[in-house]
Amino acid sequence: MVKVLFVCIHNSARSQMAEALLKKYGGEIFSVQSAGLEPGILNPLAVEVLKEEGIDITGKKTQSVFDLFKEGNLFHYVITVCDEGNSQRCPIFPGQTSRIRWSFKDPSGFMGTYEENIAQTRAVKEEIKEAVLAFIEMIEPQY
Numbered sequence: 826m827v828k829v830l831f832v833c834i835h836n837s838a839r840s841q842m843a844e845a846l847l848k849k850y851g852g853e854i855f856s857v858q859s860a861g862l863e864p865g866i867l868n869p870l871a872v873e874v875l876k877e878e879g880i881d882i883t884g885k886k887t888q889s890v891f892d893l894f895k896e897g898n899l900f901h902y903v904i905t906v907c908d909e910g911n912s913q914r915c916p917i918f919p920g921q922t923s924r925i926r927w928s929f930k931d932p933s934g935f936m937g938t939y940e941e942n943i944a945q946t947r948a949v950k951e952e953i954k955e956a957v958l959a960f961i962e963m964i965e966p967q968y
Contacts, residue, residue, distance in 0.1 A: 826853075826854060826855070826856050827854055827855050827856070827901050827902070827964055828855075828856045828857075828899065828900045828901050828902070829847060829855055829856070829857045829858075829900060829901065829902045829903075829904065830857075830858050830859065830860060830890070830893065830898075830900040830902070830903045830904070831843040831844050831847075831857070831858070831859040831860075831904050831905075831906055832859070832860055832861065832862070832890050832903060832904070832905045832906070832907070833859075833861055833862075833905070833906045833907040833931075834861055834862050834863055834865075834907050834931065835861045835862075835863055835864060835865030835866075835887065835933065836859055836860050836861025836864050836865065836887035836888060836889075836890075837861070837864075837865045837866060837867055837868040837871065837887055837933060838867075838868035838870070838871035838931070838932040838933060838946070838949075839871075839906040839907065839929050839931065839932070839949065839953065840859035840860065840861065840906050841859055841867065841868075841871055841875075841882055841885065841887075842871055842874070842875060842949070842950050842953050843859065843904065843906050843927075843953050843956075843957060844857050844858065844859035845875050845878075845880045845882055846875075846878070846880070846950075846953060846954050846957045847957050847960070847961070848880075849878070849879070849880055850954075850957060850958060850961060851957070851961050852961075852965075854964075854965065855961075855964075858888075858893065858898075858900075859888075860887075860888045860889055860890035860892070860893050861887055861888070861889065861890060862889075862890055862891075862907075864887035864888055864889050865887055865933075866887065867882070867885060867886075867887060868932055868933060868946075870932050870935075870942055870943055870946040871932060871946060871950070873943065873946075874943065874946050874947045874950045875950070877947070878950070878954075899922070900922050901922065901923065902922070902923050902924075902925060903922050903923070903924050903925070904924075904925040904926075904927060904960075905924070905925070905926050905927065906927050906928075906929050906953065907928070907929075907931070925960075927953075927956050929949050929952055929953060930945070930949055932945065932946040932949055
């Protein structure tokens, strides 16, 4: 089983979307979690765009990457989905962990009407989905 952790700042949108999409499309070879550097509140726009994908994360809790680290969790891949500067703040997990950096816009920073913000969040979800599907193609032949 390939253990994957997605990390962003608040674990409110990008990492939650990545986790949900890998769970949906990755099959049973993946064990997936997500966490944040400063856990916040689940972003309702992320919840809504995932529902359009047939995924319901309503009520999912955010969690701290540092709590996972302290618990001694081991991951094959730690994938940061925040900007470059913040991805450097992620802890180094013990063991043979590969770090991957993906950079996506943060839906919590979108300014505009509801329609504009949901459209931008939908676009971020599509970018994350493309990255997740490419990741699956890269990993599946090895397992």
